[in-house]
Amino acid sequence: MTTMNAVAEAVREAAVAAARAVDRLGVRNGNENEHGEDSGNNGNNLGHLERPMTLATFLKVKPPKFKGTLVATDADNWFLAIERSLRAQHVPEGQHVEFATYMLEGEAEHWWQGIQRLLQQDEGDIPWNTFKDEFYKKYFPRAARDAKEMELMQLKQGNTTIAEYARKFDDLCRFSKICQGNPADFEEWKCLKFEGGLREELMNSVVPLEIRNFAELVNKSKLVEECSKKAAIARADRREASRRDLIQNLAPQGRNFKFNGQFDRQNRNQRNGNFLARNNGNYDNNNLGEEEGGQSQQTQDISVCSRCGKDHGNRACRYGTHTCFSCGEYGHISRNCPKGLFEIQPGHNNKEGFLP
Structure with missing residues (x-):
């Protein structure tokens, strides 16, 4: 009887163990999708x-x-991006x-084929x-x-904004040893180096704050820059x-004055007009100046004829009268004067006898 009881107990234990095994198998199958991949329902998610x-x-x-590049930073950016993709998909390290070399193309693919033959001599991964x-x-x-x-060590803000300077500074920091x-070990060094590259007017305001958090330092520097721009305006x-x-x-008092240099231009044009008028008078008078009639330049300017614009002294103006400038008679010009007289009247063109 004892033996039969022991056998029955063993059978029951075997049945329970078999049932547990079936349950575990069912749970595992439920966690896999139709492609044989784990669906993520497993608590530890290690499968x-x-x-x-x-x-x-x-x-x-x-x-x-x-595809290969001559710009070193482009290569570094690609490697960091492919690492993110491998981690995002939980690709096994082996x-x-x-997978990474599958994304190589062109010159980069040819380079890897040559390196791969050298590295896989033992046919291992x-x-x-x-x-x-x-x-x-x-x-x-x-x-x-x-x-x-070296570029990081020599970096200065120059004419760039704080945002542009901080972006360049961060980009170069990832290449620094x-x-x-x-x-946390180099946070203070970054702050000191960043402050040292600021423009002088910004540095004088930022350094006394003694900020040793890089993100906070950049934000405060932007605020100081904005305030500095407003003050300059x-x-x-x-x-x-x-x-x-x-x-x-x-x-001048009592005149209609307009800004933007209009008054200056009017005065300047007036002075230039007087100067040209005086020069024209001197030229037409054969540059006689004070030698003719003994008059000064100021007197000549005052005695300019309002009718012909010339200076002919005390003589009557014959402009437009078709009168001979030599004999004073009407009907001919001085070069055709029957009396044979040819007298130069100051300020007139005696070749024609009258001003055109």
């Missing part, structure tokens, strides 16, 4: 990390392609090189770190990284107002 992933699944995130070292050795060598670090590891407006007041005070 999909252990199974290989198909290339089609990886391409769903549209990872970037790389497939990182396979190429580690991700090995691919990374070879990629950076080709497209972002140490000399290029050193040049970027100082800015590697835990950000206000100063310019005050200078312009002072200049206008000065010009108004210097304007």
Whole structure:
């Protein structure tokens, strides 16, 4: 009887174990989708990390392609982007090189085919770190990284805005050996370096604040820059107002005065007209000046005829009368004078006998 009871107990335990196994199998099948991939219902979600992933699944995130470049930062940007894509799809580490190199095209693809033959002599998988070292050795060598670090050390704000300066500063920091590891270890260094590159008028306002958080430092610098711009505009407006007041005070009294240089232009044109009038009078008078009639320049300017615009002294103006300038008779000109007289009257063209 005891033996039969022991056998029955063993059968019941076997049945319970079989039922539990069936239950576990059903749960596992429920967590997999129609493509055999884990649906994510498992609490610890570790099954999909252990199974290989198909290339089609990886391409769903549209990872970037790389055709090769002469710009080192472009190569670095691509590598960082492909790493994000691999992490986003939870690609197993053993497939990182396979999927990443699938995105190489053109010159980059030819380069990798040659490197792959050298690295796979033992037919084993190429580690991700090995691919990374070879990629950076080709497209972002140490000399290029050193040049970027030197550019960071010499970076100044110059004529750029705070936003542009901070963007360039952050971009160069990722290539610096100082800015590697835990950000808290080099946060103060970044702040000091950033302050040292600011323009003098901004530096004088920002440095006394002693900000040692980089994000806060950039925001405060932007505020100071904005206030500085507003102050500069206000100063310019005050200078312009002072200049206008000065010009108004210097304007002649009792005249219609307009700004923007109109009064100055009128005075200047008037002076030029007087100067030309005096010169024309001197030229037509054969530059006789004070030698003819003993009159001064001022007297000649006053005695200019209002009818012909010339200076002919005390003689009557014969302009337009068709009168001989030699004998004074009407009907002929001086060159055809029957009396044979030919007298030059100042201020007139005696070749024709009268002014046209």
